[in-house]
Amino acid sequence: MNYKWFAPGSxxxxxxxxxGLVFAMNWPLFTYYPLHGNFxxxxxxxxxxxxxxxxxxxxxxxxxxxxxxxxxxxxKVSERALRNYIWLxxxxxxxxxxxxxxxxxxx
Amino acid sequence: xxxxxxxxxxxxxxxxxxxxxxxxxxxxxxxxxxAHGARFLARYAGVNTRGFTTAVISLYVAQxxxxxxxxxxxxxxxxxxxxxxxxxxxxxxFELKEHFAGIGLGMLPFYARVWSAxxxxxxxxxxxxxxxxxxxxxxxxxxxxxxxxxxRGLA
Numbered sequence: 001m002n003y004k005w006f007a008p009g010s011x012x013x014x015x016x017x018x019x020g021l022v023f024a025m026n027w028p029l030f031t032y033y034p035l036h037g038n039f040x041x042x043x044x045x046x047x048x049x050x051x052x053x054x055x056x057x058x059x060x061x062x063x064x065x066x067x068x069x070x071x072x073x074x075x076k077v078s079e080r081a082l083r084n085y086i087w088l089x090x091x092x093x094x095x096x097x098x099x100x101x102x103x104x105x106x107x
Numbered sequence: 108x109x110x111x112x113x114x115x116x117x118x119x120x121x122x123x124x125x126x127x128x129x130x131x132x133x134x135x136x137x138x139x140x141x142a143h144g145a146r147f148l149a150r151y152a153g154v155n156t157r158g159f160t161t162a163v164i165s166l167y168v169a170q171x172x173x174x175x176x177x178x179x180x181x182x183x184x185x186x187x188x189x190x191x192x193x194x195x196x197x198x199x200x201f202e203l204k205e206h207f208a209g210i211g212l213g214m215l216p217f218y219a220r221v222w223s224a225x226x227x228x229x230x231x232x233x234x235x236x237x238x239x240x241x242x243x244x245x246x247x248x249x250x251x252x253x254x255x256x257x258x259r260g261l262a
Binding site: 008011019034035055059063066083086088090104 | 175179182186187196198199200202205206209210211213216237240244
């Protein structure tokens, strides 16, 4: 992989931060209704189409933010700023997910 | 058996392969003693950990892709019965599995970076941290998938 134009550290940091945020705010790029195979842009709910799936949309939202960050923020910036603590970002995102799902998990 | 059932079996098999690769790598990172001993753990840890990176990345991407293909079937045929059975915890741990899998996917470029860019056998804290976090995600997702499949089965 060419790390001159793509910064993996920036990608991961922004992916984790964005994932926590879009999950908390319910900001999927699109939603999918598997019963009839309908896609819709944005998070708006549609009635009468069956159950909705937002995971693909959440992944896309976070991935888009992370891709932009990876292209715009050089690796040496994230390296210098975070060094050996960069791996804590996924743990933080995982803790956010546990917190947001607490009512299901600990009911 | 339906196509989804076959895909679910392939999903499980890829999961086993991924579990094996990433566990090998994680144990090798944690086991610092000379790897030339006769003990099983020494031999298990005495592998070229760098060589597992490509396998882990390929298997992880394949695994998430398979999961994403199967997911609509879960949403329609498994989650709704779970809701009817008031198995909120089962729905919760599946949601946790999917979100953790997504976070793991976002970690892969950096995981590849720390394994390709850092020379030497002594792991840096970030290589250790990122590899063990990814191993934790893989283990958790595998166990959750196993438990949920035991509840609902292939039917």
